[in-house]
Amino acid sequence: MPLKIPDVVIERLPNYYRQLTELRAAGVSTVSSQEIGEALDVTPAQIRKDLSYFGRFGKQGRGYPVDRLTEELETILGFNRRWRVMLVGSGGIARTIASLNDGSFRPAGFDIVRVYDSDPARVGRTVNGNRVRDLARIDADMRDDPIEIAILATPGAVAQELTDALVQAGVCSILNYTSVVVHTPPGVEVRHVNPVLALQTLTYHLANPADPMATR
């Protein structure tokens, strides 16, 4: 029976992974669901439920083996290999993203190895060492040397049109930096870099400057 793992669970796993790598660095060899959850304020039952999607890691009452659980999460999340990424767009935002390659992306396992633009005036320029290619050539490029992940950093007006071209060429994961929600067929995953959500976690602190619990 195929069991679909909900996105909400997948989004929590990197937190568990980071917690585990810290425990491993501290020399801890076995850890309980309670201990994993403590710093994250997640209940032990929630940890066990989330991890149970991926098989049986721990033995009842004996805790999880830190090394094995870390490695399993690495494999599950794809953190144990490198990922090549194409950048679509070569304007201001795209150039800033490309400049993150050495400092942010590469240490996390991502390499921006190809840059595209659909504007002929920009094709042939250089962005962070990559020559800008013509997006019209993407089908041929993907046949020669496929890349699965695209970062979309173009004006919103062309976002859907370019997304369709990427999907058509075989891209199956898109990180959408534009202001437009793009639609893709089933099997193509999109993540939106969302400043509104980030702002919404800031306003709690502004709405509760003195921490309301102090007086309850």
Add this chain to the structure above:
Amino acid sequence: MPLKIPDVVIERLPNYYRQLTELRAAGVSTVSSQEIGEALDVTPAQIRKDLSYFGRFGKQGRGYPVDRLTEELETILGFNRRWRVMLVGSGGIARTIASLNDGSFRPAGFDIVRVYDSDPARVGRTVNGNRVRDLARIDADMRDDPIEIAILATPGAVAQELTDALVQAGVCSILNYTSVVVHTPPGVEVRHVNPVLALQTLTYHLANPADPMATR
């Protein structure tokens, strides 16, 4: 006794809030922790634990009143009022962010009402209807008309220096769009718009194309 609410809990609350607004729109008047958690795949105990930080909303065995819980979360998270935001930077990324004002920020309760730059060559230009002000004037502006939230969208090289100036002027929440991790004194909250984290939730789908659970 002051009780510090962990950031990890605060970051989960907007999810509960969205779930509740959907239930409210569907005409549901009472909801159990089980029902809130179902779509989010969060255990009832985790929901109850997270919500218990904010006082006693539900009656044992009778569920949470949807209207009241939604409104309480709105107040707690600061979603029941509008927030004025300053944009620091007026280059490519900043201009794209400013262009999100009407479509994304405003409907969510945020208004970009002031734009600053520290580059004299850019002061006086217009970005999405806002005249770019000289960041050197921020202290005086803040005394006349304080704004609590800043979006930092400048080159990384000046990010820390400008953050220090913002904090000095009284800004207490910063959404950091630069590639640099900035440091702030206690009480000043920073959120980093993080493309690496977004990419990390995409690789699960690539590392597990056929969903591994199908064969277990």
